[in-house]
Amino acid sequence: MIRERLHTSDRLAVVVVATLLSVPLLTQDQYYLSFFMLMVMYASLSIGWNILGGYAGYESFGHVAFLGVGGYTSVWLFVEFGLEPFLTAPIGALVAGFVALVVGYPALRLKGPYFALVTLIIALAVQVFVTNLPGLDASQGIFLSAPLDSPVRSQALLYLLMVGVLAVTIFVARCVERSKYGVGLYAIREDEEVASTQGINTTKLKVGAFVVSAALAGLAGGIYAWFLGFVTPSPMFDVQISILVVLIALLGGTQSWIGPFIGAVLLRVVDEILVLQFGGQAAQIMYGLVLVVVILYLPYGILPKLQQIARNRVPRRVRTLGTGGESG
Amino acid sequence: MLEVDGVGFAYGRAHVLNEVSLSVGPGEIVALLGSNGAGKTTLLENVSGLLTPDNGSVQFEDEDITGMAAHQTWNRGLVHVPEDRKLFPDMSVDETLDIGTPRDISDEQQASLRRRVFDIFPILEERLGQRVGQMSGGQQQMVSMSRGLMAEPDLLLLDEPTLGLAPDLADDILDTIAQINNEGTTILLVSQQALDALDIADRAYVLENGRITLSGTAAELRQTDEVRQAYLGL
Numbered sequence: 001m002i003r004e005r006l007h008t009s010d011r012l013a014v015v016v017v018a019t020l021l022s023v024p025l026l027t028q029d030q031y032y033l034s035f036f037m038l039m040v041m042y043a044s045l046s047i048g049w050n051i052l053g054g055y056a057g058y059e060s061f062g063h064v065a066f067l068g069v070g071g072y073t074s075v076w077l078f079v080e081f082g083l084e085p086f087l088t089a090p091i092g093a094l095v096a097g098f099v100a101l102v103v104g105y106p107a108l109r110l111k112g113p114y115f116a117l118v119t120l121i122i123a124l125a126v127q128v129f130v131t132n133l134p135g136l137d138a139s140q141g142i143f144l145s146a147p148l149d150s151p152v153r154s155q156a157l158l159y160l161l162m163v164g165v166l167a168v169t170i171f172v173a174r175c176v177e178r179s180k181y182g183v184g185l186y187a188i189r190e191d192e193e194v195a196s197t198q199g200i201n202t203t204k205l206k207v208g209a210f211v212v213s214a215a216l217a218g219l220a221g222g223i224y225a226w227f228l229g230f231v232t233p234s235p236m237f238d239v240q241i242s243i244l245v246v247l248i249a250l251l252g253g254t255q256s257w258i259g260p261f262i263g264a265v266l267l268r269v270v271d272e273i274l275v276l277q278f279g280g281q282a283a284q285i286m287y288g289l290v291l292v293v294v295i296l297y298l299p300y301g302i303l304p305k306l307q308q309i310a311r312n313r314v315p316r317r318v319r320t321l322g323t324g325g326e327s328g
Numbered sequence: 329m330l331e332v333d334g335v336g337f338a339y340g341r342a343h344v345l346n347e348v349s350l351s352v353g354p355g356e357i358v359a360l361l362g363s364n365g366a367g368k369t370t371l372l373e374n375v376s377g378l379l380t381p382d383n384g385s386v387q388f389e390d391e392d393i394t395g396m397a398a399h400q401t402w403n404r405g406l407v408h409v410p411e412d413r414k415l416f417p418d419m420s421v422d423e424t425l426d427i428g429t430p431r432d433i434s435d436e437q438q439a440s441l442r443r444r445v446f447d448i449f450p451i452l453e454e455r456l457g458q459r460v461g462q463m464s465g466g467q468q469q470m471v472s473m474s475r476g477l478m479a480e481p482d483l484l485l486l487d488e489p490t491l492g493l494a495p496d497l498a499d500d501i502l503d504t505i506a507q508i509n510n511e512g513t514t515i516l517l518v519s520q521q522a523l524d525a526l527d528i529a530d531r532a533y534v535l536e537n538g539r540i541t542l543s544g545t546a547a548e549l550r551q552t553d554e555v556r557q558a559y560l561g562l
Contacts (some may be wrong), residue, residue: 055526124505134441179430180426183423183426183427184427185417186419187416187427190417191414191416193378193398193410194410194414194416196377196378196397196398196399196402196412197376197398197402197407197408198399198402198427198428199396199399199402199403199430199431199473199479200399200427201399202399234543239470286414286532
């Protein structure tokens with residue numbers, strides 16, 4: 001039941017990535033590239049977040065910390081050593097994963113709202129730590145001094161790299177979903193104590209999921225920083241990103257990577273329309289409303305609802321004959 | 329095989345276990361009897377590692393496992409089948425068996441473990457694809473015990489396996505427990521249904537308010553007036 005409902009999503013992943021890769025062929029327009037860039041980034045962040053937040057039910061409100069760590073690492077390595085994003089983004093991922101390993105052990109002893117609060121605070125602490133590192137002068141922000149006409153500053157190329165990050169993220173999420181680790185994480189979400197009586201090393205699994213999830217965010221951060229052309233605390237450690245990442249996953253549905261992807265597309269499109277029509281403030285209010293509506297009417301997200309509707313359209317005879325697969 | 333020595337445990341200031349000592353020898357079925365709130369489940373949780381005793385020690389096969397994490401005692405062959413079955417309702421029977429299986433065994437070993445479980449509970453083989461949340465209480469108890477058996481336990485801790493089952497179903501489950509024991513698994517059985525538990529047990533302990541107040545062979549305990557009055561309803 002847990003695995004069955006995932007089997008359709010492989011081909012979908014290929015279609016999604018191929019479609020997104022083709023965007024720069026259709027338009028090189030700055031506005032559209034920016035729009036798709038943010039959509040792809042939020043999709044990767046949210047799919048990565050979901051590995052711990054969705055599969056294991058540990059909802060972190062500090063995911064932006066790892067985006068920021070990845071971004072700052074990436075830019076700093078360029079400024080100091082002249083390294084390019086192909087190299088620095090993976091290093092940023094490693095650093096973010098390491099940070100998650102260090103903070104994950106104590107934080108993951110907490111559950112539910114306590115874990116959410118602690119991760120929120122950890123993100124703030126990481127920001128303060130990074131921006132006050134001696135010699136980095138990071139609180140002022142660091143600008144990428146690479147010439148604008150160098151290929152690595154090409155917005156289209158950076159967009160393609162971000163789609164690459166998304167592809168990696170989906171791949172990792174798929175691997176986790178299918179593996180015994182995925183079932184273990186699911187068991188942790190349902191009842192951690194019982195999971196541990198079935199020989200599941202819950203600490204190892206949770207910390208592992210946190211590290212993987214953070215590393216994926218770090219990877220995205222490394223590319224995002226290059227896309228922006230600078231890092232400052234405001235976009236790279238913005239608490240709103242943390243909240244959006246959670247909201248996107250909850251909106252879409254947390255059982256598989258498809259939910260957060262749908263959530264990211266929807267929220268980005270809605271946000272863009274709202275901002276264009278009414279300005280940023282209205283968009284903020286709408287986010288709040290979306291959250292309320294999701295919690296009230298779609299506690300499991302949009303995807304399970306869609307699946308339920310699709311199932312109910314299957315002729316009755318087929319349904320009663322089927323043995324498995326009925327659970328959404 | 330299992331030696332519990334002077335274990336004490338308190339939830340905050342509520343002392344649940346006081347100097348509890350008991351032992352389980354290889355191949356035995358030992359019943360742990362007692363009324364609601366006597367501390368039976370707490371004792372099992374102290375043994376399997378879900379809780380850490382405040383004092384005293386737990387030895388399993390000559391190794392000190394006091395305070396060891398639950399997944400580690402599981403790795404050593406001490407498997408706890410919790411009260412209330414504690415299944416994951418969205419999982420199929422198939423997946424539930426998978427989650428109970430040691431991670432490092434070959435496909436052949438896994439197949440033979442499954443064979444053994446299906447010999448004991450034939451109905452599960454027919455219901456492999458079913459969601460366990462949709463099964464009856466008796467079937468869920470079978471799934472829960474099978475999940476434990478997939479780990480090839482040397483010692484199985486069974487917490488109230490007959491709770492909430494119809495009397496004839498409960499009898500079936502107890503017969504099955506005896507069968508599992510005959511095939512070589514040692515069992516520590518917690519039950520409120522004392523008479524039924526004593527039918528299959530070799531020895532038994534009675535736990536009252538966190539203390540062992542009586543112990544002996546099943547036959548002896550059945551003759552004891554206190555047990556007869558307090559637990560057997562005779």
